[in-house]
Amino acid sequence: MSHVIDGEIDKISILYEKYKRPIYSYFFKTTCGDRETSEDLVHTVFYRAIRYKHSFTGQGSFTKWIFSIAHNVGLDHNRKKRNYYNYESEVRSGHSIMYDENDYEKKEQLASLEFAMKKLEDEEREIIVLGKIEGLRYKEIADMLGTTEGNVKVRIFRAIRKLKDIFIKIENVRYEKEGSKGKDNRSASR
Amino acid sequence: MIKKLIISKFLLLMIAIPVLCQGEQLIINLSPSLKNRIFIFENQKGSIRVIGYDGEDIVVNATPRFRETEKSGSDGMRRIEQNPFNIYAETDGSTIGLYSRAIGKTLDFDIKIPRNFSLKLKSLDNGNIQITNINGEIEVENANGDISLENISGSSVLSTVYGKISAVFREVKPDSPMMFTSFEGNITLEFPPAINAILKMKSGTGEIHTDFDLVPVMRQPVVKNVENTKIYTLEDWVAGKINAGGPEIIIKSYNGNITIRKKQVIK
Amino acid sequence: MKKKDPKEKIIDLLQGNLTPEEAREVISGLEKDGIDAGELESLRRISHLIESVNPGEPSSDMDRRFYEMLANEENEALAAEKSLIGKRWFQASSFNVGVRIAAGIALFLLGWFTASWSGQKSNTDREMADVSNKLTDLKQTLVLTMMQQNSSLERIKAVNMLNEFDSADERIIGSLLGALNHDENDNVRLLSLEALIRYSSNPAVREGLVTSIANQSSPMIQLRLAEVMVALNERKAAPEFQKVLMNSGLNYSVRNKIKEAVTVLL
Numbered sequence: 001m002s003h004v005i006d007g008e009i010d011k012i013s014i015l016y017e018k019y020k021r022p023i024y025s026y027f028f029k030t031t032c033g034d035r036e037t038s039e040d041l042v043h044t045v046f047y048r049a050i051r052y053k054h055s056f057t058g059q060g061s062f063t064k065w066i067f068s069i070a071h072n073v074g075l076d077h078n079r080k081k082r083n084y085y086n087y088e089s090e091v092r093s094g095h096s097i098m099y100d101e102n103d104y105e106k107k108e109q110l111a112s113l114e115f116a117m118k119k120l121e122d123e124e125r126e127i128i129v130l131g132k133i134e135g136l137r138y139k140e141i142a143d144m145l146g147t148t149e150g151n152v153k154v155r156i157f158r159a160i161r162k163l164k165d166i167f168i169k170i171e172n173v174r175y176e177k178e179g180s181k182g183k184d185n186r187s188a189s190r
Numbered sequence: 191m192i193k194k195l196i197i198s199k200f201l202l203l204m205i206a207i208p209v210l211c212q213g214e215q216l217i218i219n220l221s222p223s224l225k226n227r228i229f230i231f232e233n234q235k236g237s238i239r240v241i242g243y244d245g246e247d248i249v250v251n252a253t254p255r256f257r258e259t260e261k262s263g264s265d266g267m268r269r270i271e272q273n274p275f276n277i278y279a280e281t282d283g284s285t286i287g288l289y290s291r292a293i294g295k296t297l298d299f300d301i302k303i304p305r306n307f308s309l310k311l312k313s314l315d316n317g318n319i320q321i322t323n324i325n326g327e328i329e330v331e332n333a334n335g336d337i338s339l340e341n342i343s344g345s346s347v348l349s350t351v352y353g354k355i356s357a358v359f360r361e362v363k364p365d366s367p368m369m370f371t372s373f374e375g376n377i378t379l380e381f382p383p384a385i386n387a388i389l390k391m392k393s394g395t396g397e398i399h400t401d402f403d404l405v406p407v408m409r410q411p412v413v414k415n416v417e418n419t420k421i422y423t424l425e426d427w428v429a430g431k432i433n434a435g436g437p438e439i440i441i442k443s444y445n446g447n448i449t450i451r452k453k454q455v456i457k
Numbered sequence: 458m459k460k461k462d463p464k465e466k467i468i469d470l471l472q473g474n475l476t477p478e479e480a481r482e483v484i485s486g487l488e489k490d491g492i493d494a495g496e497l498e499s500l501r502r503i504s505h506l507i508e509s510v511n512p513g514e515p516s517s518d519m520d521r522r523f524y525e526m527l528a529n530e531e532n533e534a535l536a537a538e539k540s541l542i543g544k545r546w547f548q549a550s551s552f553n554v555g556v557r558i559a560a561g562i563a564l565f566l567l568g569w570f571t572a573s574w575s576g577q578k579s580n581t582d583r584e585m586a587d588v589s590n591k592l593t594d595l596k597q598t599l600v601l602t603m604m605q606q607n608s609s610l611e612r613i614k615a616v617n618m619l620n621e622f623d624s625a626d627e628r629i630i631g632s633l634l635g636a637l638n639h640d641e642n643d644n645v646r647l648l649s650l651e652a653l654i655r656y657s658s659n660p661a662v663r664e665g666l667v668t669s670i671a672n673q674s675s676p677m678i679q680l681r682l683a684e685v686m687v688a689l690n691e692r693k694a695a696p697e698f699q700k701v702l703m704n705s706g707l708n709y710s711v712r713n714k715i716k717e718a719v720t721v722l723l
Contacts, residue, residue, distance in 0.1 A: 138468075367613050
């Protein structure tokens, strides 16, 4: 990574190839499937990475550095975006993302989950996504967000719990519609 | 780190009657052990002449093309030039860059340089670029002026807008592509008869001549067949293989003739 | 010592990072907080399900934009440093980079051959395609790296190498468009234009070519663009050419050609 510090821009292309998908996925999930915005934000991230490569001090992993930039880019984006509160019902309006799952039930559940994710606050959704990024440790997330590792874990827990509650409501509505019998309220999946 | 390797620099004052003529000389002392050396120079206005020699230093002479006409006052007062031009060099080791601060002045440069050197030269206006006896990679861009290479061993990428290109290669670096383009001007090249290359040539309004035996190379249609798109053949270059074929030598002139000769070996 | 909030441990629990003993401890601690085993199980399943959420697939545009931006940044940096010879020029010895990557390709090939030799059944069609993809990928990376070199000869070599690819992916196209718009050497620009013409059936390339019209000052390139746009019958080029015609310093042959192009395209 010291090559980046030395200013060899050609090395950035190697880093781009390595991180473009994880960063794209990060935005894709936190924007709930907005492809165009996700691409724009990825572009912004690497633009900043090139311009501010000197901010990488060599301390800590590169994953943390690039995701810090991504986190900040996301924050800037959210600030600009006007918040329309969606008075959507608890009923899904249809699939927004297509899955290639052969298992019908799993497909339906994922669609419900994705819908439930939309209902979370931006910070809640983000912390769940961050927690699932491969190679990014909780301690690093904590540094990025300016808090402690313990706090990160508690926040993830709370977000997942909220997500679970919303998910169950949605699934119950789906089952009622599909006329399935005997679904236990408590179990989230078979 | 940028080190200044200016060892000596002295102002040449040649007092010639009746005008005062000022030139400037710069000698750059080089460490002979360095390999892959590149010399870079961009002349805003004026010509550049580079001659390779067996010495160790780079000797730069800069002369203003237009002399200051000066009228001596009856009281013996001469106008002193307030803005002399200033030439200096910077290097980081194997790359040596020459710079001149001469706003608006047309300066002609004569440069003696060790034979084994790669060159990157540019003139924006008002000058020809001439290079002789060099062994290396030569990159030249000229706008208003000719480019002429003589007794070169290596490869080159040359382009000019209004000007002729003439290049004579004693030896050609194998596996090295080359490119010669001029908008208005003839291009005349000489290569050793044993060169292995593929020539790709195009002249807008001129003619192409060569005494090499060219084996024609199949021209490819450029745009492949796609639904609802016609096939365009935009590749209308003349392409020919010399000897065993090899890297591409690309030559293009819009308003000019192209002539490729076998270099005659002088016995 | 302050007792840690058991909720902190939940994540580790959900991930399965705790020993059975630790897990039991955490679960009992949570039960006191009103979180029972059933809920824990739900949470675990949700946490697992989240991992299957669609990660999304970027369009081919994203790569193209990045490589164009990279080429632009590189050329801007070069232009800004014109009067300073940076350390970079010395380090970015084109020969070294080319050799290193070529060595990488060679080693990779060696590894593949070794695997086949040791008698492993690796010659399935899929593996072959995979290897050939990897090779193309490496080659593309080599070409892209060469496009960043200081020596225009290296950049010309890179553009020539592109003729060996049947189709260019968005990275290559981005790099070529970047060169066409920003390269300091007119010969490199011209060659990039010729290379891009090959891919002109790609709408992104055509769009890029139209946009590049405004960035050219070399008569050769302006002329060639006019020829190409007429051959492709690209109407969108007409307004761009009209802008160029307003430049009084335009070479007369180029002016005529562009006027002709505008007439044909409109």
